[in-house]
Amino acid sequence: MQVTVTVNGEQYTRDIEGRLLLVHFLRDHLGLTGTHWGCDTSNCGTCVVWLDGEPVKSCTVLAAMADGHEVRTVEGLEQGGELDPIQRGFMECHGLQCGFCTPGMLMTTRALLDRNPHPSEGEIREAISGQICRCTGYSTIVRSVQWAAAEQDGTRTSVGTGA
């Protein structure tokens, strides 16, 4: 079947099998390998992308379901050479180590900040609770999101936090 999907503002038309998962469509057909695959069961969240502005787990969405819709991936976060505050937050606060869960974490927390610009620690933890990070222990991810929240409303006072 043929699908047309807008990914990061660019339109792609491809012939695909009906059973093709969105994560494989993005990775293998479009070469957008920033979105990762980690578990098959929607538990790990490393495959999170946006579908029409909402975070979804692309390992359990068919590419066909994205036909005629808009997808945003980690590659679409940087705009005009400017990093998104959430990307800078993760770098500043050591919110990543191996980097494998990072794209999914970035997409989820970017969406969180869009609907709640000043999330509490509990709200951040709740937002990323559908995702697993084996490296960071989550505290630095929480700090990264707080850094980005402060950065985007101009209230940030320090570079980085922690050790």
Next chain:
Amino acid sequence: MTTLEQRPVTEFVDNDQHPVGYGRMLRKEDPRFIRGKGRYVDDLQLSGMLHLAILRAPMAHAKIVSVDISAAQAHPKVKLVVTGAMLAEKGLAWMPTLSNDVQAVLATDKVRFQGQEVAFVVAEDRYSARDALELIDVEYEILEPVVDARRALDRDAPVIRTDLEGKTNNHCFDWETGDAAATDAVFDNAEVVVSQDIVYPRVHPAPMETCGAVADYDGIDGKLTLWCTSQAPHAHRTLYALVAGLPEHKIRVVAPDIGGGFGNKVPIYPGYVCAIVGSLLTGKPVKWMEDRSENLTSTGFARDYIMRGDIAASRDGKILAIRSRVLADHGAFNGTAAPVKYPAGFFGVFTGSYDLQAAYCHMTAVYTNKAPGGVAYACSFRITEAVYFVERLVDCLADELQLDPVELRQRNLLKPEQFPYATKTGWVYDSGDYPATLREALRIAGYDELRREQAERRARGELMGIGVSTFTEAVGAGPRKDMDILGLGMADGCELRVHPTGKAVVRLSVQTQGQGHETTFAQIVAEELGIPPADIEVVHGDTDQTPFGLGTYGSRSTPVSGAAAALVSRKIRDKARIIASGMLEVSVADLEWDKGKFSVAGDPGKAVTIQEIAMRAHGAGDLPEGIEGGLDAEVCYNPSNLTYPNGAYICVVDVDPGTGTVKVRRFVAVDDCGTRINPMIIEGQVHGGLVDGVGMALMEMIAFDENGTCLGGSLMDYLIPTALEVPDWETGFTTTPSPHHPIGAKGIGESATVGSPPAVVNAVVDALKPFGVRHVDMPLTPSRVWDAMQGHPTPPI
């Protein structure tokens, strides 16, 4: 020729951003990761690449009667189907494990664990390869499985390893350490003896990226390139050369970005070999990526120790001796990745942080119908088991003596003046100030106040618990005279080239899986040479680009390769000093080094920078007599001892009296890893280990049913903590440099995984004190805690 300079360890300075040397510095690798531009194995797309999928055994123990691949071969997109029998014809059906056992690449005679590799398919795309697996018809004759390690040596137990000639039972090995007679003598005369059965159940590292490989064999020049999820690319290359008979210079192993390792990516898995065979036979690049279920059911597990501990003490709380008996479940093949002389890894460190009169351990390891592995999950070669064992046992003794567990530890911790300290099991701890580290943890936690709060809550019927762990790690394997993996000595090479303009490239033999080597190693060189870290390129993970070394696991990168990076820098500096003496026309003895430049003693205005020296080294002018051009060097560092990081951890939990649910309210971790290179990265390493520890203590377990069916085969069944199950970590540090390491650094990658599980379990047991509970085995799930509250705690296996 000058000798390597012995210099004092630099004081740790947290100079925040962009230090030239040690200090908090943002990671050099992050810009690609936050853009989705990491380069993981599965990201690789090569022209004409085919995809490989593996057919796995659905049961734990069965004879293979027949394998019919004709329907799979007829699939229009299938290029190749290979069975164990076909591999056997090429002499490739079996491969050595890292413990001198053998493991089937594809099963030929029997399947010995659920998930074992039986056949593989190579097809044009991932989905077709999977489809074709369904078309392979395997006839099995089911055999009785051996699931319970306690029954493995029963006379009537089925023999699993019928492939080993003359094998009539499931015995894997016996091992002992310490002095049995001396230990028994201390126990015979001790005022207090406490015994406890302690199980460390099977868990799995489950890195977010599963294991996989892309093999690309070039039939014209005979070169094999293997991109794979390897923590030890050089060791892997040599083993492929030895096993497959491929010439080593025609094998290039590349471990690109690795999505977490935790020991899961140390062994060579059948899938890697299948990918190589697939590429050899098709002449095309072949990709194999396992799925999550394959990762959890077939790759390197961790722990699975059934332990019995005895601890002897005086009535006033002086610990005298520890005795341990262990039944180790090694699964169907002994796939343990540990130095050859250490079949039980470093479990011998079970004497912990205490000054004992005697200690002894006897271990029996058995085969069962479960996946192979055993040394993984940030365990520092089984120190996870050792530390959990001793820290649980000490708490049981505190309970017997009705002493506060902190008080008991303070009476028995090694004192700073006792270092270097030789343990009763033959380890020489290098340095530490254990009492100071514990004091710092007590201070951060507010221990006395916590005990007061606990008393108040207990009076109200609430279940609050406080757990302590004071642990000693042993990392940085290791001295060549004692430690090798299949005959390969555990020393690490390092090469450093300083280019004419003073920029540098340092080539490491170790391989990062998220630890931040590109940053830390640039900082080590920067500290030694005064070249900014931004000007230092760190190359690693590619055997064609880097010197030989044994890779990254067991927290060995900083202790071994970190030392190599410092020493190779000093070699460069020694040469630079001679060149500088020529440039400044003074004797070498009149030069002073000030991080980045040599100046004339007493005339600081007369100086040359390392960059100017680099240009002179490559330039057209004369160099001092006997000095060759260029500014490159290499070393191979053979550590004289392990490094011994230590820590004191305090965990605070609340247990719901109605449900048995455990909530970790606080966790304080104070670590001493010697000289601290990048405190931000160190803190990250500790945090990551703490979440592992909470996971293992509360929820993670690879369980099996009576048929040997794995009950933890997906992330819906194998539970890993999310952000909601863990607190905001509270960390602190003390700094006791290692006296034998060139920069005084010790490893930190696994301290928290090693040290945190006993703190959590000790806290839960402390919370359950009103119920008379002295011990509950992990994982402390609500139902298991509830059982303990009802007076019948049961072992998980």
